[in-house]
Amino acid sequence: MPLDGFARLAEAVGSQSGDCRVWLDFGIDTQGRRQIRGHLEASLQLPCRRCLSRIDTSVESEFLLGMVSSDALAAELPSTHEPVLVEDEQLNLLAMVEDELILSLPQVVYHDEADCNVSRDQLTSGAAAPPESPFEVLKRLKDKS
Numbered sequence: 001m002p003l004d005g006f007a008r009l010a011e012a013v014g015s016q017s018g019d020c021r022v023w024l025d026f027g028i029d030t031q032g033r034r035q036i037r038g039h040l041e042a043s044l045q046l047p048c049r050r051c052l053s054r055i056d057t058s059v060e061s062e063f064l065l066g067m068v069s070s071d072a073l074a075a076e077l078p079s080t081h082e083p084v085l086v087e088d089e090q091l092n093l094l095a096m097v098e099d100e101l102i103l104s105l106p107q108v109v110y111h112d113e114a115d116c117n118v119s120r121d122q123l124t125s126g127a128a129a130p131p132e133s134p135f136e137v138l139k140r141l142k143d144k145s
């Protein structure tokens with residue numbers, strides 16, 4: 001799955017040119033709920049929090065999703081499952097994978113100090129903004145849509 005079609009991911013960490021590998025296993029749990037067990041791996045280029053140049057970073061994520069048709073059903077899911085909304089029997093696979101990717105982003109990405117373009121001395125001048133968690137990024141993106 002190419003990463004360059006993921007607009008929200010690009011908004012969060014800059015446009016990506018790599019690929020994302022996704023494995024999905026569709027099933028039904030003992031309660032009769034439809035679920036998806038998944039795994040994804042991607043090579044991303046994430047901006048260093050200090051100097052903002054790109055760093056090759058691998059992300060990996062395991063997830064267990066419960067397919068629900070309403071928010072009320074989502075609330076009934078066990079905490080082991082993340083809800084994924086299915087409307088008119090249509091699962092938006094791309095959006096789902098993109099959500100998981102955004103959630104799997106590391107909170108903070110830095111170069112090793114020796115490789116970074118910004119030294120620790122420059123940092124103490126307070127130029128660096130506090131890191132934003134991927135959950136906040138995702139929430140903000142969802143609120144917007």
Ligand SMILES: [Zn+2]
Nearest residue numbers: 048051111116
């Ligand atoms: Zn750096």
